[in-house]
Amino acid sequence: MQSWIRFRRADGSIGHGRTDGVGSDRVIEYDGPGYVDPRPTGAAYKLDELHLLAPCEPGKVVALWNNFHALARKLEKPVPTHPLFLIKPATSLAGPGDAVERPRSYDGKIVYEGELGIVIGKKARNVSVAEAASHIFGYTIVNDVTAAELIAADPSFPQWTRAKGFDTFGCIGPAIVPGFDWRAASVKTRLDGVERQNYPLSDMIFSPEEQVSRISQDLTLMPGDVIAVGTSLGVGSMKDGAVVEVSIDGIGSLVNHVRG
Amino acid sequence: MQSWIRFRRADGSIGHGRTDGVGSDRVIEYDGPGYVDPRPTGAAYKLDELHLLAPCEPGKVVALWNNFHALARKLEKPVPTHPLFLIKPATSLAGPGDAVERPRSYDGKIVYEGELGIVIGKKARNVSVAEAASHIFGYTIVNDVTAAELIAADPSFPQWTRAKGFDTFGCIGPAIVPGFDWRAASVKTRLDGVERQNYPLSDMIFSPEEQVSRISQDLTLMPGDVIAVGTSLGVGSMKDGAVVEVSIDGIGSLVNHVRG
Numbered sequence: 001m002q003s004w005i006r007f008r009r010a011d012g013s014i015g016h017g018r019t020d021g022v023g024s025d026r027v028i029e030y031d032g033p034g035y036v037d038p039r040p041t042g043a044a045y046k047l048d049e050l051h052l053l054a055p056c057e058p059g060k061v062v063a064l065w066n067n068f069h070a071l072a073r074k075l076e077k078p079v080p081t082h083p084l085f086l087i088k089p090a091t092s093l094a095g096p097g098d099a100v101e102r103p104r105s106y107d108g109k110i111v112y113e114g115e116l117g118i119v120i121g122k123k124a125r126n127v128s129v130a131e132a133a134s135h136i137f138g139y140t141i142v143n144d145v146t147a148a149e150l151i152a153a154d155p156s157f158p159q160w161t162r163a164k165g166f167d168t169f170g171c172i173g174p175a176i177v178p179g180f181d182w183r184a185a186s187v188k189t190r191l192d193g194v195e196r197q198n199y200p201l202s203d204m205i206f207s208p209e210e211q212v213s214r215i216s217q218d219l220t221l222m223p224g225d226v227i228a229v230g231t232s233l234g235v236g237s238m239k240d241g242a243v244v245e246v247s248i249d250g251i252g253s254l255v256n257h258v259r260g
Numbered sequence: 261m262q263s264w265i266r267f268r269r270a271d272g273s274i275g276h277g278r279t280d281g282v283g284s285d286r287v288i289e290y291d292g293p294g295y296v297d298p299r300p301t302g303a304a305y306k307l308d309e310l311h312l313l314a315p316c317e318p319g320k321v322v323a324l325w326n327n328f329h330a331l332a333r334k335l336e337k338p339v340p341t342h343p344l345f346l347i348k349p350a351t352s353l354a355g356p357g358d359a360v361e362r363p364r365s366y367d368g369k370i371v372y373e374g375e376l377g378i379v380i381g382k383k384a385r386n387v388s389v390a391e392a393a394s395h396i397f398g399y400t401i402v403n404d405v406t407a408a409e410l411i412a413a414d415p416s417f418p419q420w421t422r423a424k425g426f427d428t429f430g431c432i433g434p435a436i437v438p439g440f441d442w443r444a445a446s447v448k449t450r451l452d453g454v455e456r457q458n459y460p461l462s463d464m465i466f467s468p469e470e471q472v473s474r475i476s477q478d479l480t481l482m483p484g485d486v487i488a489v490g491t492s493l494g495v496g497s498m499k500d501g502a503v504v505e506v507s508i509d510g511i512g513s514l515v516n517h518v519r520g
Binding site: 090 | 320341347349363425427479
């Protein structure tokens with residue numbers, strides 16, 4: 001299966017490329033991200049020569065809350081009738097290996113949320129569920145990091161955007177896999193090597209196609225935008241220095257650490 | 261007082277320019293927006309030859325809730341200890357004269373909120389209140405349009421982002437005025453010619469400098485980003501076809517209409 005990456009070379013310049021999937025170490029360079037119909041530049045690299053970056057450059061990350069049946073049951077929340085979401089700004093992005101930086105102003109719990117990410121390939125506005133698949137470029141992994149104690153810090157206004165919008169709180173990567181079959185896959189999150197999340201994506205409330213269709217009724221999704229489809233059971237807090245790895249078989253592993 | 265605009269020419273091309281303020285009809289063209297240190301191109305236009313666009317291209321609009329004492333008292337909400345905000349995406353932008361498009365999926369109340377907008381000129385991350393002024397390029401007018409009935413439509417998750425994030429729900433313009441003295445100014449909103457809002461900006465809870473400083477502790481503000489500082493008393497709903505005009509003396513008037 002093809003896999004698209006974005007990388008920084010040793011000289012600091014940034015490029016895009018394609019590998020032949022998990023386990024392949026050969027990178028064919030292209031002149032743009034996979035969703036803009038790029039052409040091969042003729043260059044090739046070994047994967048370990050390159051520093052991986054977040055594999056796309058979203059203008060926004062649409063992050064869903066309460067999109068798994070098991071979590072809804074645990075939280076005793078009703079199954080939503082429309083995707084419930086907030087926006088993480090482009091400035092929140094972090095790539096594979098990057099530090100999650102503790103905000104200077106916050107000494108509370110910082111929480112990991114391992115998730116599947118949908119990467120938009122083609123502008124989507126008011127698209128039907130049937131049309132949605134053609135607007136999805138592929139799938140990636142997201143750690144939707146959250147300053148959990150801020151959400152309810154003000155009793156009159158839940159601060160979802162602030163809690164999830166800090167710089168480096170939107171970890172994305174390592175690669176985008178077009179045609180990935182999410183139905184058979186699970187999300188696994190390890191905190192300092194210990195498995196803390198392991199849930200099947202088939203438990204999703206709104207499927208990726210339903211999400212793209214429904215959200216595109218609300219706002220236009222642009223190429224490179226990411227939908228973080230929500231997490232399930234096992235969310236927990238990360239101490240400063242902790243290493244967190246979110247894995248989805250067929251996409252890869254996204255590893256980040258917390259810097260206090 | 262200088263005033264910066266962005267415009268479309270008769271041939272469809274887009275440009276940037278400066279006027280000598282409200283009432284001046286001569287536009288000096290520049291090769292970029294005012295906050296990137298642009299140079300005059302040598303061209304000049306009459307204002308009425310040009311179709312005005314939103315005067316900047318924000319990556320995000322940070323929209324505040326509950327930032328005026330009079331509104332906090334009316335809503336019986338405590339004065340917040342930190343700006344309470346959500347993000348309106350770049351895709352929500354509309355310019356002067358543009359239609360506010362009713363979403364196909366929504367037949368409830370669509371509400372105007374006349375507001376002052378802060379336009380960021382220089383990247384701001386963890387800046388102090390004293391430093392904040394140098395990161396503000398100027399001030400504009402915002403109509404922070406809201407699908408009011410969506411906010412509380414799901415009892416478990418207030419949908420601020422969805423309610424305020426629809427395409428065309430972020431009306432901005434007509435111009436950006438550097439050095440604008442907001443302390444002496446008022447925001448007036450007229451609905452179909454009838455004044456519905458008229459409140460002094462001096463009633464703001466967090467000043468623009470405090471907003472830039474506090475929000476820059478949470479997320480990086482980029483050049484062109486807009487902070488919508490929040491509204492005060494007099495918010496109301498707009499029927500399809502309604503014309504709404506938000507005015508601030510010294511900046512101008514932002515006129516939009518609702519298309520059902």
